[in-house]
Each structure stands twice: as C-alpha cells, then as structure tokens.
Amino acid sequence: MKKVISIICITLLVALYSCDERDDLRSDIDDLTERVANLEASIEQMNSDISNYQQMVEGKILVVGYSKDEQDNYTIELSNGETVTIYSGKVDMNDMPLFSVNASGHWAYTINGMTTELLVNDKPVSAIPETGTAGVTPKLKVDANGFWLISVDNGSTWNKLGNNQIADGTQAVANASSLFSNVTIDEATGQITFTIRADNSQVKVPIYGKDFYLTIEYEGTATFGLGQKQEFVVEQANVETATIENQTWGVKLTENKLIVTAPKTNVQGKVYEEQIYIKIFSKEGYCRVVKLPVKLLTTEIDASSALAWQRFKQGENNVLLDYSYAGYNHGESAPQGAFSLGYQVINVKERMTSKNMTAREALINILQENNMTKVNGTNKMNANAKIVIYFPAGDYVLHNDDDNTRDESKQKDAVDSKNNNVSNGIEIYGGNFVIKGDGPDKTRLIMETPHLPTSISNLSSSPVLLAIKHTNGPNNAGNSPQLASVTENAQRGDFTVKVSGTTGISSGQWVQLRLRSGDRELVKKEIGPIALNENWAIAKAPISINQNADDQYGVKITEFHQVKSAANGKITFYEPIMHDIDIKYNDTEGWEIRTYKYLENVGVEDLSFVGNALDGYAHHGEGHAEQAKVGWQYDGAYKPLLLQRVVNSWVRNVHFESVSEALTFAESANSSAYNIRISGKRGHSAVRSQGSSRVFIGKVRDESAGNDVYGKSCQGQFHGCGVSKPSVGTVLWNVTWGNDACFESHATQPRATLIDNCRGGLVYYRAGGDENEAPNHLSDLTLWNLNVTGTDSHASNFEWWSDSDKWWKIFPPIVVGVHGTKVQFAGTDRQQVTYEESTGAKVSPESLYEAQLRERLGYVPGWLNALK
Known part of the structure; x- marks a missing residue:
C-alpha cells in the first residue's frame, strides 16, 4: 500500500514538473513572438536605410528636401523617393545590427558594441561596385527562433548573421531604428553630411540645386463622404511628371489643384483612413513622394444633416439664403500669389536706402511715382497700377509724431509730444496692386504713436494709417447716376x-x-x-x-x-x-x-501691423473722469487698414497687434479677409464688413487681451468680427473672438449675415451701435454651429430684442446648432427667433458656407480646404 502511494506521489510530481515546463515553454514562445513583432518595423526601416546608405556611398542619389520637427528630428527626402529620419537624442539600439562601410569598401556590422566584417562563404561583401559587378545590398530579418538572418541576394537566400546572433527586440523602438545618428546641413556648400551610427563615419550627399516640390495646402486628414469631390490648392516647382498610386480614389493633378473624388462605396464597411501617394519626378528623373491623408465615411457627406439644410436643398419651407457667393471671385478660387501676377516689384527697403528716406517717405514716393495718391495737392487715381509694393523682412515705421503737423484752425484738445494737432494717414487710390511682406512674423508696419482725431467728440475720427479707396462714393448723385x-x-x-x-x-x-x-x-x-x-x-x-x-x-x-x-x-x-x-x-x-465706382484686385498679405493701444481698455472712454477727452484714444487712435469701394480684393496672412480697429471693408463687394490674427492689447473692434456686399471673413483668431478700465480681465477686441451699415451677404467663417465679447452688429441696417462655425462669447451690448441707428441687425442673421464660450446673466432667457432695452435690438435670427456654454433662447412663440434647431448640439454640415459652395460647384474649393 505504501508503494502504491509512493508511485502516485512520484507521478504527481512529474506531472506538476511537466506543467511548469510547458508554461515556461509557452512563455518563451510568447516572448519570442513579441520580440519578433517589436522588431518588424525596426527591421523594415533598417533595410530601407541600408539601401539608401549604399546609394549615398555610390553617389547615386541627392537630397531633394528636408525638414525638422518640434523634437528636432530631421526628415530627409532623397531623390529616389525614399525618406530617411534622423532622431535627436540617444536611442538604445544595442540589440540591432548597425551596418557601415569599412575602409576597404566592405560591409561591416556592429552589435552590442562589437564591429565585425560581414562575411558570406568566408568572403567579405562589397558595398561599392567593382569592375563588372554591382555593389551588394544586405537585407535583414529574424527567423522563427529569434536569430538574425542576412541576405545578400535580395532575399532569395538567407543565412544566420555571425555566430547565431539573437534578436532581443525588448528594446526595439519601431520609429527610431535609424542607421544614422546625426545629420549636418550646410546650405552654403549645398551638402548634407550623414553620420553613421555604427562607427561615426560620415558620408556627404549633395542637395539638389533647384526647387523641386509639390505642396498641398491642407493640414491634417481630409474627411470625405461617399462619392464626394474636393479640391486642394497645390504649389509646385520643377515637376516634370507625376504618378498617383491609388486604385480606389479618383485623383487628378493640375498645375495648381489636386482634385480628389472619394469612392462611391466603402468596401470596409467602417470609417477608415489611408494615404494617397503622389510620386513626382524632376526632369533629371529624381523622385519625391507627397502624401495626402484621407478619411472615408460610410455615408454621403450630408447624411443625418440638419432639417434646415435639407429644406435648403429641396427648396421647400426653406429659411436660408445662399451665402456661397461671398468672397473673392464668388468663393470659387483664391487670388494668385503676389509674385506670380507678373507685376513690377518695387522694394521699399531698397527705396529707403537709395534715396535716404524713412519708410513712410519711401512708400509715399512709390505711390506718387505710380499716380496712386495725392501729388502736388491733386488726388491721382491709377486703377491698373500692376505693381507689388514689397516690404522685405524688417520693421517699418509708417507713423510717429514726426508725421504730425500744427494747424491753428483745427481741434486743439488732442495734441502730440510736439504740440502738433493734426495727423494724416496715407491714402492710396489704386487698383491691381498688392502690398506684400515676407510673412507676419518677419515684416512689421508700425504705428509708434496714435493718430490724432479731427474732433475728440467723434471717437472714430482719427485717420486710418493705410486707406485704399476709390474717391467716389455710391451715395452721391454725381458719382452714381x-x-x-x-x-x-x-x-x-x-x-x-x-x-x-x-x-x-x-x-x-x-x-x-x-x-x-x-x-x-x-x-x-x-x-x-x-x-x-x-x-x-x-x-x-x-x-x-x-x-x-x-x-x-x-x-x-x-x-x-x-x-x-x-x-x-x-x-x-x-x-x-x-x-x-x-x-x-x-x-x-x-x-x-x-x-458703382470701384477699384479691383487690391491685395494686402504676409505682414503685420503693429500699434500701441492703451492698456485698460475703456469703451468710449467710460470709467474715466474726463471720458469725453480720452475716448478717442481707445476707440480710434490705431486703425491700420481700410479698403473702401473695392471688389475682388483681399487681406490674408496678416497679423494685427495692439490696434483700435484691425480692418474694415467699406462699400465693397466680393472681397476676402482670412488667416488673420489679432493680438496684443484689447482694442475697439476686429474685422468688419461695413455697407458691403458678400464679404468673406474667415479664420480670424482674435487673441488680444489685458484688463479693462475696471481691472477686469478681458479677451479679444471689445467687438468681435462682424458687420455695420447696410451690409448684405457677409460670411464669418471659422472665426474666434473673446469669451466676454460678441460678434459685431453695429446697427445702421445690416442684413443677411451668416455666422458660420464660429467660436466666442454671446454677450449683450457687445454687438455695438448707436441707439438712433437701431436695430443692430435686420432680417436673416443666421447663426450656424456657433460655439458659445461665454455669456452673461441673460443666458437662461436669452432675448434678441426687448421693448425695454434700447441698446440690444436684433430682428429674430435663424439659430441652428448653437452649442457650448448653455444658452436658452426665448422661442418663436415670443417672436424672438425666426427659426431654431438643435440648440445645445452641433449639426451637420459643420459649415453652411462650405456646404453651399459644395452644392453649387460640386466640390469644395481648394482655397477653403487649405484654411481648414
């Protein structure tokens, strides 16, 4: 009996030991699988780097482009269409074979700090072509048992690397497995020097001496509904041919557009993302690869859209106007770049140097010689100037107290440091011209001191720094028969x-x-x-x-x-x-x-206007003991730019810093302001359409700030972007303003304004307007997907007009998809809204302007995609 019990115990012990062995074996297998998986991306990158390294050594490729990200990682584009990434900082790659070419021109590898010449059949492998033969490109992989394998015949046969080298993989960093440890760019010699990680040797590669690129003006991933077509603006240089590697998307490339049409069916049955690859080739055959990330939905773009949008498309019970004609060229395209127009380029800095002039004097001199301003006391008009007034990178003072004068017949309540009492802006009477800088962060046009008012009681009577206008107004019988x-x-x-x-x-x-x-x-x-x-x-x-x-x-x-x-x-x-x-x-x-008399094709782009607005903003001077004397300093002293009576004109890529008012389009039509930033100290207003038709105001970031006169923190201009006077068809698209502000609606009969996919405060009395010019806005104010970021005590019962309130009177608007900070609108039963849908939640389409453009044109224009 004791023997039986002993046998049973021994058997159990063996069984238990066998289970432990199986668990250990399973763990080893799982660990091996994980290590191999970790190495897959690293191996792919390493093999690519080995191939590119060899072509560098052989002198077969050039560098055609390079960039550095925020982590100081370099991406180098090679003329074979490949890219090499060099990561900053130390990367642990002890478990990876690091290849290099030794002094004999043979391949060598370093692993765990030890360098060994690569041998196949006991012979070294040449990396550099020898007479009658080609150089060999090694390839790596890991076998099922976790050992490194090497191939020197493009993967036909594989051998173990060295003495059964094990691929650890526990330290593998899939996105940092680079053969190269450093890169140095020398633009003066036109070379890039790559440092090889294995042995710190270096190889120099020439930079392709010409511009060679195709850029798509779009950030992020482009979302498509089934069958949807979109346009993307492209810029290209020295592209001889292009091939598009995609079988399911419709892709067409023209000189300045990439037109993409999504598949009509989603074969994956789910939302998915992929890349559209475009290979471009230079005349010499050099290649670059351009990518456009795309996302495909499972439905058409307007599925589950707002009822108001469905009714607009159907034409029944529709409450929406068609705003798609707003902007330059009716929203169908963007203006050409200034330097591509073929206009004469006049360099302001060169004029300053050659004639020993200040910036202001040089600008006026250029305008006078082109008959675009007052000459010898007479206004000159040049509607077809065909010039680019170019301000290269630098600071240009266009106003200080040296420009002011003294006139005893004028107001004497506001004077400057020299006791002068008159300021003069620069008036420009010209069309078909562009004022251009080198970028908002490089070119700065400066107002060092305020423009004095013509009367301190007229808070907006200070002249504008640059007023571009036709001199004949539309409300005069002689001008407008x-x-x-x-x-x-x-x-x-x-x-x-x-x-x-x-x-x-x-x-x-x-x-x-x-x-x-x-x-x-x-x-x-x-x-x-x-x-x-x-x-x-x-x-x-x-x-x-x-x-x-x-x-x-x-x-x-x-x-x-x-x-x-x-x-x-x-x-x-x-x-x-x-x-x-x-x-x-x-x-x-x-x-x-x-x-209607007008000027056409006027542009201002790629620069900054810098003012010196007072801190402690006081609207109309309120809060000051001498309110009547100081109001002008807050509301009108720094007004940099006015475009008046212009059509098909634009202001883009412009930064306004510490200004009273940023920009006004007055009595104009089909003009655009976009890619605008407002910063510095809070001022009176932002970008407005004043008595104009179909002005597009898009992607304005109103970030001015400070404390008001009462010490309260404030964000954005006192009035956000908006309208005044008999404007019609204005579009505010993707605009932000301060949490304690509101869109501007400055009375004197504006109508039909679309506030589209914007973000900012919805605060009483910040719309603006004289009480005798009320209402603030008449019919067809349309709020579409407004994200409310701040409001006031009216939020729980928000009224658009009240008989007891003289400052806030807006014709019942159309409100669709208003969300963010909770606002409860008084309803149609109290005649407070014309139409209300989905308050508290966004609707589809996200942008009404974009959807209407797409409906009219059949696609989303590239210029609008570039702004998204």
Whole structure:
C-alpha cells in the first residue's frame, strides 16, 4: 500500500514538473513572438536605410528636401523617393545590427558594441561596385527562433548573421531604428553630411540645386463622404511628371489643384483612413513622394444633416439664403500669389536706402511715382497700377509724431509730444496692386504713436494709417447716376431683374441695386416684431439722392452686383439678390440700378501691423473722469487698414497687434479677409464688413487681451468680427473672438449675415451701435454651429430684442446648432427667433458656407480646404 502511494506521489510530481515546463515553454514562445513583432518595423526601416546608405556611398542619389520637427528630428527626402529620419537624442539600439562601410569598401556590422566584417562563404561583401559587378545590398530579418538572418541576394537566400546572433527586440523602438545618428546641413556648400551610427563615419550627399516640390495646402486628414469631390490648392516647382498610386480614389493633378473624388462605396464597411501617394519626378528623373491623408465615411457627406439644410436643398419651407457667393471671385478660387501676377516689384527697403528716406517717405514716393495718391495737392487715381509694393523682412515705421503737423484752425484738445494737432494717414487710390511682406512674423508696419482725431467728440475720427479707396462714393448723385429703374417684383434668390432699360450696362460691370424708402408699411416689415422708435433713422423720411444730401434716413438697402448679361429689359447678375423686391415702395426713387465706382484686385498679405493701444481698455472712454477727452484714444487712435469701394480684393496672412480697429471693408463687394490674427492689447473692434456686399471673413483668431478700465480681465477686441451699415451677404467663417465679447452688429441696417462655425462669447451690448441707428441687425442673421464660450446673466432667457432695452435690438435670427456654454433662447412663440434647431448640439454640415459652395460647384474649393 505504501508503494502504491509512493508511485502516485512520484507521478504527481512529474506531472506538476511537466506543467511548469510547458508554461515556461509557452512563455518563451510568447516572448519570442513579441520580440519578433517589436522588431518588424525596426527591421523594415533598417533595410530601407541600408539601401539608401549604399546609394549615398555610390553617389547615386541627392537630397531633394528636408525638414525638422518640434523634437528636432530631421526628415530627409532623397531623390529616389525614399525618406530617411534622423532622431535627436540617444536611442538604445544595442540589440540591432548597425551596418557601415569599412575602409576597404566592405560591409561591416556592429552589435552590442562589437564591429565585425560581414562575411558570406568566408568572403567579405562589397558595398561599392567593382569592375563588372554591382555593389551588394544586405537585407535583414529574424527567423522563427529569434536569430538574425542576412541576405545578400535580395532575399532569395538567407543565412544566420555571425555566430547565431539573437534578436532581443525588448528594446526595439519601431520609429527610431535609424542607421544614422546625426545629420549636418550646410546650405552654403549645398551638402548634407550623414553620420553613421555604427562607427561615426560620415558620408556627404549633395542637395539638389533647384526647387523641386509639390505642396498641398491642407493640414491634417481630409474627411470625405461617399462619392464626394474636393479640391486642394497645390504649389509646385520643377515637376516634370507625376504618378498617383491609388486604385480606389479618383485623383487628378493640375498645375495648381489636386482634385480628389472619394469612392462611391466603402468596401470596409467602417470609417477608415489611408494615404494617397503622389510620386513626382524632376526632369533629371529624381523622385519625391507627397502624401495626402484621407478619411472615408460610410455615408454621403450630408447624411443625418440638419432639417434646415435639407429644406435648403429641396427648396421647400426653406429659411436660408445662399451665402456661397461671398468672397473673392464668388468663393470659387483664391487670388494668385503676389509674385506670380507678373507685376513690377518695387522694394521699399531698397527705396529707403537709395534715396535716404524713412519708410513712410519711401512708400509715399512709390505711390506718387505710380499716380496712386495725392501729388502736388491733386488726388491721382491709377486703377491698373500692376505693381507689388514689397516690404522685405524688417520693421517699418509708417507713423510717429514726426508725421504730425500744427494747424491753428483745427481741434486743439488732442495734441502730440510736439504740440502738433493734426495727423494724416496715407491714402492710396489704386487698383491691381498688392502690398506684400515676407510673412507676419518677419515684416512689421508700425504705428509708434496714435493718430490724432479731427474732433475728440467723434471717437472714430482719427485717420486710418493705410486707406485704399476709390474717391467716389455710391451715395452721391454725381458719382452714381441712375442707370435704370426696376420695373417688376422679384424674390430673394433670383438672379434676374426686369428694368426700364439696359443702356450703359454691360457684362462684367459692377452696379448697385438699391432702395431708399420711408413707407411706413415697409419700415415695419423691416424691423419685424420690434417696436418702432420715432427717433431712429429708419423711421425718418429719406431725402432724394438727387438733392446731394447725406444718405441717412429711411429704409436703406444696397446690394453691389456684377452684371452677367444685360439686354431686352433684363439684367442678370452673377449673384442672387438677397432681399425681396416690391416696386410699390417708390416714395423716394424706388428700386433702381445705379452706377458703382470701384477699384479691383487690391491685395494686402504676409505682414503685420503693429500699434500701441492703451492698456485698460475703456469703451468710449467710460470709467474715466474726463471720458469725453480720452475716448478717442481707445476707440480710434490705431486703425491700420481700410479698403473702401473695392471688389475682388483681399487681406490674408496678416497679423494685427495692439490696434483700435484691425480692418474694415467699406462699400465693397466680393472681397476676402482670412488667416488673420489679432493680438496684443484689447482694442475697439476686429474685422468688419461695413455697407458691403458678400464679404468673406474667415479664420480670424482674435487673441488680444489685458484688463479693462475696471481691472477686469478681458479677451479679444471689445467687438468681435462682424458687420455695420447696410451690409448684405457677409460670411464669418471659422472665426474666434473673446469669451466676454460678441460678434459685431453695429446697427445702421445690416442684413443677411451668416455666422458660420464660429467660436466666442454671446454677450449683450457687445454687438455695438448707436441707439438712433437701431436695430443692430435686420432680417436673416443666421447663426450656424456657433460655439458659445461665454455669456452673461441673460443666458437662461436669452432675448434678441426687448421693448425695454434700447441698446440690444436684433430682428429674430435663424439659430441652428448653437452649442457650448448653455444658452436658452426665448422661442418663436415670443417672436424672438425666426427659426431654431438643435440648440445645445452641433449639426451637420459643420459649415453652411462650405456646404453651399459644395452644392453649387460640386466640390469644395481648394482655397477653403487649405484654411481648414
């Protein structure tokens, strides 16, 4: 019995020992599998580096591009289409064979600090071609047992590396397995020196001496719905041919566009990302690879979209206007780069040096010689200047107290350090020209001291630093004679109006479609449910334009349009009209077509305007004992830029620092401001469309800050980007403003404004506007996916107008997808909104402007994609 028990015990012990062995074996296998997996990416990178290293040694490749990231890692692009990454800092690669070429031209490898010449069949392997033979390129891999294998015949046969070298893999860093330990770039000699990690030897590779690139102006991953087409702006140099490696996406490359069409079906059945690869080749056959990351959805782009958008597309019960015509060239393209226009380039710095002038003197000298400003007391106009006024990198003082003068007949309440009382801005009367710098962080146009006002009681009367304008305003009978009367009613959204005649009207011409009326029925329609105040300008009878009086009173509607055709009593515009036309309102001139005088193709780009705004912002001087004397310093002293009566013009890639007002488009049409940053001390306002039609204001980052007059922290300009006067069709796209601010809506009858996918505060009284010019905004204010970042005590019962509040009166807006900080709008039952959908949650499409452009054109234009 004891023997049986002993046998059973021994058996159990053996069984237990066998289980432990199996567990250890399984652990070893799992560990080996993990080590091999860890090494896969490293091996792939190492093999690529070995091949590229050999071609460097053989002198077969050049460097065609390079860049450095925020971690100081270099990416080097080679002329064979490959890239090499050199990582900064120390990388543990003791477990990787590090290859080098020894003094004999043979391959050697270093592992765990020991260097060994590579032998195959007891013979060294040549890395450099010998007479009649080619150099050999080794390849690495790890076998199923975890040993390093080497191939010298492109993978046909494999042998163990050295004396059964084990691939550890526990220290493998998949993205840092580089054959190269360092790189030095010498642009003067046109060479890049690579340091080899194994033995610190070096190899020099020439840099391709020409620009050779294709850049896609887009950041991040481009998202596509099924079958969606998008355009991307590209810039290229010395590209002879290009091939596109993709079988499922439709891709077409032109000189300045990449057009991508998504598959109509998602074969993976889930949202996925991939890369579109474009190989470009130079005339010499050198290659670079350009990538566009893309994401494909499982539905069409408008699936599960907002009801308001569906109704817009269907045309039934629609509340939305079509804003897609806003911006330069009706939103269809961006302006060319200044240096590609073929204009004469005039260098301001060179002019300063050659004529011993200040920056201001040099600029005025350039303008005078091109008949674009006042010359000997006479205003000169050059509508076709065809010049680029180029400010190379540097600081340019365009105003200080040296520019001011003394005039005893002018105001004496505001004087400068020299007791002067008059400031003069620089007025520019020219079209087809560009003011260009070397970038917002390199070129700075500076106002060292404030522009003095013409009257301290007129807070905005300080002149603008650079005022680019046509001198003939549209509200003067002599400047704007009547061309025709409108003879039949028309609806908003129509493109054609019937008129009394088309003499003097031709295709391509810009005109104004306008109405002035004091008809009480119309006035009440215009203000909606808001009670009429008889002191408001809109309530007073207008004066005929033919009396050459100020255009102040009654209903004022002005739309600037480009004529597509004019014949047989009809005018067809390129853009839809934004307001219903009812010809019965003819108590003044009625609906009419008048001349509009303008300048075209004016650009300001790639520079900064620097002011010196006061800290402790005080709106209109409030909080100061002598409010009337100091208000101008806060609201108007530093106004760098005005574009007035221009069409198809732009301001882009511009930074405004410590300014009272950044930029105004006044009485202009189809112009754009984008890639704008506002910083420094808080000022009065940001970027506005004033009495203009279809201005696009996009990607403005309002980051000014400081404390207000009461010591309270504030963010952004007091008024954010927005509108004033009879503007129509303005688009604010992807704009931010301060948490304690609001979009600007500065009264005097703006209409039809789209605030699209913007972010900022929704704070009472920050819209702006004189109480006698109320309401702040009339019909068709549309808030689409506004992300509210701050509000005030009104948030729980947010009203857009109130009979008891004289400063905040906005015609019931359209609000869709307003989200972020919680806001509860008083509803349609109280006539506070015209339409409300999805308050508290974003809707699709994310951008109404983008969706409308896509609907009209069939694709998203490249310039807009580049801004996203």
